[in-house]
Structure formats: C-alpha cells, structure tokens
Amino acid sequence: MDQSDFMKNLEAAIEAEWTANDFYKRLQEETPNPLFKEFIQHAEDDEEKHYHSFQKLYYQLTGRYYEHPMKRNEFESFEDGVVEALKDELEASELYRDMLLHMPVQYAYEPLFIAMTDEMEHATRFSTIYGRLR
Numbered sequence: 654m655d656q657s658d659f660m661k662n663l664e665a666a667i668e669a670e671w672t673a674n675d676f677y678k679r680l681q682e683e684t685p686n687p688l689f690k691e692f693i694q695h696a697e698d699d700e701e702k703h704y705h706s707f708q709k710l711y712y713q714l715t716g717r718y719y720e721h722p723m724k725r726n727e728f729e730s731f732e733d734g735v736v737e738a739l740k741d742e743l744e745a746s747e748l749y750r751d752m753l754l755h756m757p758v759q760y761a762y763e764p765l766f767i768a769m770t771d772e773m774e775h776a777t778r779f780s781t782i783y784g785r786l787r
Contacts, residue, residue, distance in 0.1 A: 656757045662748060663711055666768070668721045669745060670704035673697075673738075676726040680738065683731040689785075692778040696738070699771045706764035713760065732786050739779040746772035 677697035681690050711719045726741075728734035749769035756762060 667707045672724045674700040680734045696775040703768040742776040
C-alpha cells in the first residue's frame with residue numbers, strides 16, 4: 654500500500670464514518686429497547702468522533718478537508734439494519750488495521766488505532782443486539 658492507496662482508504666473511511674453516524678441515528682429510532690438504544694447511541698457518538706479525527710488527519714496530510722458525497726444506508730427492518738451495522742463494523746476494523754500497517758506518518762497511529770478498537774467494540778454491541786433479537 655503506497656501513500657496514494659492510504660489516501661484513498663482514508664477518503665473511504667471518512668465517507669463510511671459519516672454514513673454510519675447518519676445510519677445509527679435512524680436505526681436507533683426503530684427500537685423501543687433502552688439497551689439497544691444505548692448501544693447504538695454509543696456507536697453513533699464514536700462514529701462522529703472518528704469522522705472528525707479522520708478529517709483532521711486528512712487536513713494534516715493534504716492541507717484541505719475531504720469533501721465527500723453524502724451517502725445514506727437504507728434498511729428494511731431493525732434486524733436488517735443491525736446485521737448491516739455488524740458487517741460494516743467488522744469491515745471497518747479490518748480496513749483500519751490494514752491502514753495502521755501502512756500509515757505514512759506516525760501521527761496517523763492514534764486516530765486509526767482508536768477507530769479500529771472502537772469498531773471492534775461496536776461489532777460486539779451489534780452482535781449482542783442481534784443475538785437478543787433471535
């Protein structure tokens with residue numbers, strides 16, 4: 654992975670964090686369960702933090718913020734949304750792990766490590782929700 658690949662992945666990460674934050678706001682509205690709401694709110698808050706830390710990193714590397722398309726994840730049911738969230742969180746943790754191994758500057762370590770470990774935690778939370786739905 655060269656610097657160009659790292660930047661493409663960082664752009665994808667910025668988009669994904671923005672999309673996840675929006676997705677979790679809507680997903681949370683689909684359940685009356687207070688534990689599920691708490692777990693989803695936690696992930697939503699973290700995704701917003703990741704978005705801002707990745708935008709800051711992008712700015713440090715390029716001198717500008719990344720202007721991204723505003724994508725929206727749709728879901729047909731709460732359960733479908735939980736499954737999609739779980740898959741997305743697992744994919745994100747793998748992406749951030751790979752980016753950590755090829756980061757072009759040392760100051761990229763902190764935001765990537767925090768996001769990677771948070772995504773693993775979110776996957777655990779969504780897995781717990783999914784297990785309680787079954």
